[in-house]
Amino acid sequence: MSTSHIAYAVIGGTGLYQLQGLENIERVALDTPYGKPSGDVVCGDFHGRRFxxxxxxxxxxxxxxxxxxxRxxxxxxHQLGVGAVIxxxxxxxxxxxxxxxxxxxxxxxxDYTYGRLNSFCDVEGAEVQHVDFTEPYTASLRKALLQAAERAGVPVVDGGCYGATQGPRLETRAEIARMRRDGCDLVGMTGMPEAVLAREIGLPYACLSLVANWAAGCGDAVEISLDEIFxxxxxxxxxxxxxxxxxx
Known part of the structure; x- marks a missing residue:
């Protein structure tokens, strides 16, 4: 199977380690100027499109x-020529x-993270890019996902601010209180620098957030249960x- 003309790429987070329904699968092992990715990229057919x-x-x-x-x-x-990244x-x-x-x-x-390699410019001899990041997610891709969710009958909240923390530990109640004051609606550990790297390299990108738990001090839970999270x-x-x- 050719890996050309891939409409969408999905980067799966915690709990999503494979895409159910992907057919005619080919595993592609890639190397990049920035080292190896997290694993093989799994390419295949999914409901009439290449993913x-x-x-x-x-x-x-x-x-x-x-x-x-x-990175x-x-x-x-990007090497695979995907059309957009979710x-x-x-x-x-x-x-x-x-x-x-x-x-x-x-x-x-x-972005509350620190110490991460967060730009393709951060290598010797690379041209420095000052990309516009006013709107960090691609509007047309967000719209396509919202419309797809509506067609699928899956409720999705439109909008909100994602606060990206360092991890892997969960946050303290005071940290979440600060993030609420800053205007954050969601908290996760992997939203950055993924989003800005996609912008630098010219890939349309959107984030589909899955709420696994109330953040510390939110909701009714006194303590966060990992069993409940999963x-x-x-x-x-x-x-x-x-x-x-x-x-x-």
Whole structure:
């Protein structure tokens, strides 16, 4: 199977290690100028279109958020010539309407991460790019995902601000209170630098956030249960292929 003309690439986060329904599969091992990606890119046919899938943390979830080679992941998809990238991210909910099992398409992001290699410019001899990041997610791709979700009958919250933290630990109640004051509606660990790298390299990019738990101090829970996180995440993840199947 040829890997050319791939309409969409999906970068799967925690709980999404393969794309159910992908057929005629070819695993592509790639190397990039920035090292190796998190694993093989799995290419195949999905509801009449060509898709590529990459597990952000590796298929065995062996890479912590701060150790993911985001540059290699994004560059590998660029090498394959994909048309657009959808980052699927497990997150915590801060805003009242973003509780567990909610799916959301944020339209803004605040970066609280540190020490990550966050630009393709950060190599000797590379031309420095000052990309416009006013709107961090591609409007046309967000619209396509919202319309696909509507056709699929899957409720999705339109908009919101994603706060990207370092991880792998979860946040303190005080940290989430600060993020709420900053305007964050969701909190996750992998939204950056993935989004800005896609912008630098010219790939349309959007984030589909899956709420796995209330963030610290939000909702009714006194303590965050990992068992509950994985149960909520499994339920939300099951909705993702339904949306992707309706993309144009």
């Amino acid at each position: 590529a899938f990459l597990a952000r943390h590796g298929e065995s979830h062996s890479l912590a958020p701060h150790r993911v080679n985001y 290699a992941n994004v560059h590998a998809l 980052g699927v991210n497990a997150v915590g909910g801060i805003r009242e309407d973003m509780g567990p099992r909610v799916l959301a398409l944020p339209d803004q992001i605040i 149960a909520h995440l499994a339920a939300a993840t099951a909705e993702v292929p339904k949306i992707l199947a309706e993309l144009p």
